[in-house]
Amino acid sequence: MSKDRERARFTRRLTAWVDGEREPKDQTLFVMEQHPPRHVRQSEEEFQRREEDRLRKFFNWYPIAAAVICAVLVAILLTTVMSMPGFGEEDNPINNEVSDRYLEYGAEDTGSENVVTAMIIGYRGFDTLGESCVLFLAVAAVMILLLRDRKNTSELEVRQIERDEAEAMSHEDLILKQVAWVLIPFIFLFAIYVLLNGETSPGGGFSGGTILGAGLILFSAAFGFRRMQVLMNRRRYSAVRTFGLLLYGVLYGLYIFIGANGLPNYLTGMILLIDLAVGLVVACTMYGFYALFSRGEI
């Protein structure tokens, strides 16, 4: 009987300890005076006030600490750049045999006269593949956030957007449309020129793709989303994007496999194809950002 009670009490105390609760200590009979329990369990408001205090304290010291860190960092960096190799000198450590090799044999090795293109696609192509994956990943992340779903858009908003669109369709902006009519062909032409001439002139996949994307954005802004969807709906969009990156990935994977294993090189003229693939990926990315940001839909 008493054993049972003993155990029950033990269990209770144990659970209280586990929960972090204090229980009053008046277990004995011979206590002359009772100290008030030291830790009163704080009430809800008390707790909130404490939390706010902590947050306020955090914000009080945070700017000071951050400012000090920034000042120290800038001071350190200033001293560093002062003792770094001078600007524009020809015998700096960075101008070593690597850059010489790129400049001298770049055209021969990769078939691209623009050494920057040769470097980002030929010599250091793995970085560039990673970078295309960053773009791909960024669109996917923005899709997670902004693609319409029941969490981020209400029925009301969808109707609002549709109403706006209908209004925009009937109420067209004449100046923008006229300007767009004139500009868009040139933009596309320029984009394709930059894209395809990455080997011989400044540009290449990234710049060309961005300009192409800008052209798509302009088209979409001027002629409305509905007309844009004729050109590029969601399925086509995802197909083009995946095709571009997949083409790039597979081509480059083959290229690495052949190069690393010392097999004979069958892939000549690869730069053009890769530039095209990169251009597609970048253009889709830029347009995708725009569409998701403005409408939450592609």
Add this chain to the structure above:
Amino acid sequence: MIVLEYILLIGVIVCAVAAPLCKRLLASVIVYMALSLLMAVLWSLLQSPDLAITEAAVGAGVTSILFFLTLKKIRELKGTDDE
């Protein structure tokens, strides 16, 4: 040429300091856009035309459009209450 360089460098610093200090967010974004354009010019001075094209298209073009769209969304939502 060297004078242009100094003007550009100082301009970049001024823009960078001013951009976050502007009271209105729209102004901040516009100043940032100007910074991007200055950077594009600087890059062509540094003989990197590839960078200049990309920066002009990406920094001044797409990034600014994204900023503007975000601002627009925020302003649209200002009247409504959340959730």
Add this chain to the structure above:
Amino acid sequence: MRSFVENFPFFSIFLALLAGIVTATIRSGRVTYWITVCVCAAAAVLNAAVLEYTYLGDLNFTYTMGRFLAPYGNAIKCGPFQALLATVFSAVMATSLAGGRRDLFQDVLPEKQRLYFVMVDMLEASLLALTYTNDAFTGYVFIEISTIAACALVMAKDNGPNLIATIRYLFMSLVGSGLFLIGLTVLNSITGYLLMPSLAEAVAELRITGDYRIPLTVSVGLIVAGLGVKSAMFPFHLWLPDAHGGATTASSAILSGLVLKGYIVLLMVLILRVFSVELLAELGVTNVILAFGLLGMILGSIAAMRENHIKRMLAYSSVAQVGYIFMGVGLGSAEGLIASSFHILVHACCKPLLFLCAGRLSAVSGHHKSLRNLRGSAYRDVGAGLGFTVGAMSMIGIPLFGGFVSKLYFANAAVPTGMTAMILLTIALSTVLNALYYVPALLAIWVKPPAEDEAAVLADVHPEELAFDRSFTAAAAVLTLGIFVLGIFYHPITDVIEAGVRLI
């Protein structure tokens, strides 16, 4: 003509990348889940083959990514060390996904599940690339990939506090990668290379001649600080508890167990291959890392003690464990690095196990997370209770469990240094602190609450949740097995690590 096995690291990276690309087009969440798990498992198998090949041959090899030899083109470099880590990372990735499966499909909206798995695939690719890379700039690119993917994993649950945790995580990560990139820039300006072997030569020469001393020191400091911020080294850990504590179970397991480690592995490779431990000791960087590591061990545990939200408690415990790893790096000796590497493995098994079990325990208690509401939950899913117990024992450092061995190695590595007493005391203190928050947690889940309390909690539980969760149990069993293997048959593993560090 190279042996075919040498292609496997490259295959595993590309497999994950291509899987990520293809996954984006598939609509069904279940199919993408299976693709991802299979890809991770396949990567583990491929890397295990590489491990066997390199360890038995006692060699490491450079694999040029393309036709151009270093220092002209990209390259990856592979030895037993990298292969072991890559194997464990891929295997743990697959198990974490399997273990958090039910929560995952509940927390993420159906139409967005495929995007979640895109992130996981890319994260796997970037982890492998960070482990294998022989090029500092490739390291930067893949750091950015893992930043975006990790942030997306945090926010996939998509409720308010999660979004805020994500943006804090994102900004902190950006600070980290910015610091890393500027450090790399300074290093590049004084050496002129990006590939690690050439960088190492140039750095060694600079060390002898004494030129560019200030830029060299600053760049080392910036790179360490940048990677430290990203892997939640002690004073920069403020973002971690919210991000890891609030995410869905599988995300927490992956982030805490693997993503933090990816950056640390890159740092260790840079230290061993490029800067050399002696240079770091000369510049005094190791002492700073040591100090931060020791502080992290203590303060992380203290913060964990004050927490009664179970996942946040585990997240703070990660801060403490990262402190251990940095302490090993800061010892400035090969032994310290071996101990750290072993601890990376142990923690990569323990923390996902703990997170998975915590997720399961809270699922059977109506998704309550505070310890008070988890009372007696271990009886509702005994597997999860046992798994949590094993993980906690290992964290405390009970013999036969993995954590004990790594603490032993840390203690051994600390002996030759000048600060043996302090380090040993800190390890002892941290062990006591670990016990002080894991034991109450264990008691909480194993002690039955009064009947009325239990009824109140059970009222919140969806009956489906109480059903046996097959994939979770399998995952927990695998990880538990891993902990015991690390705790009992540790000798072959430390041999591999030692060979790897020697060959690096």
Add this chain to the structure above:
Amino acid sequence: MLSDILQNRYAVTAVILFGVGFTNLMLQQNLLRKVIGFNIMDSAIFLLLASLGYIDGGVAPIVGDRGFDPLYINPIPSGLVLTGIVVSVSITAFSLALIQRIYRRYGTIEMRELLERAKKEDD
């Protein structure tokens, strides 16, 4: 001293920009301004990197049959910066999308208010 600064003018500008951007990234309470700060910081790093490759009197590294052999600038930093710019725009887009969602949820983009409100609704 002054001549040193003038000599290293690009690097000094880059460091100042870095400081400004870093300060804004850390200190600003407004999330959009934080993003602008991040962009400035990245531009600063790219400026530093690109200025490393410049050689006085060099021309853009597009080799071709020009009949003479000019001095080319170093192509490596340009390539790296190109990579960096694209990475930075992706991250900007991601963080802006995140800010939109946060605004929709909480109706504010001030960090301090957000943290206070997140604390309150923590379970």
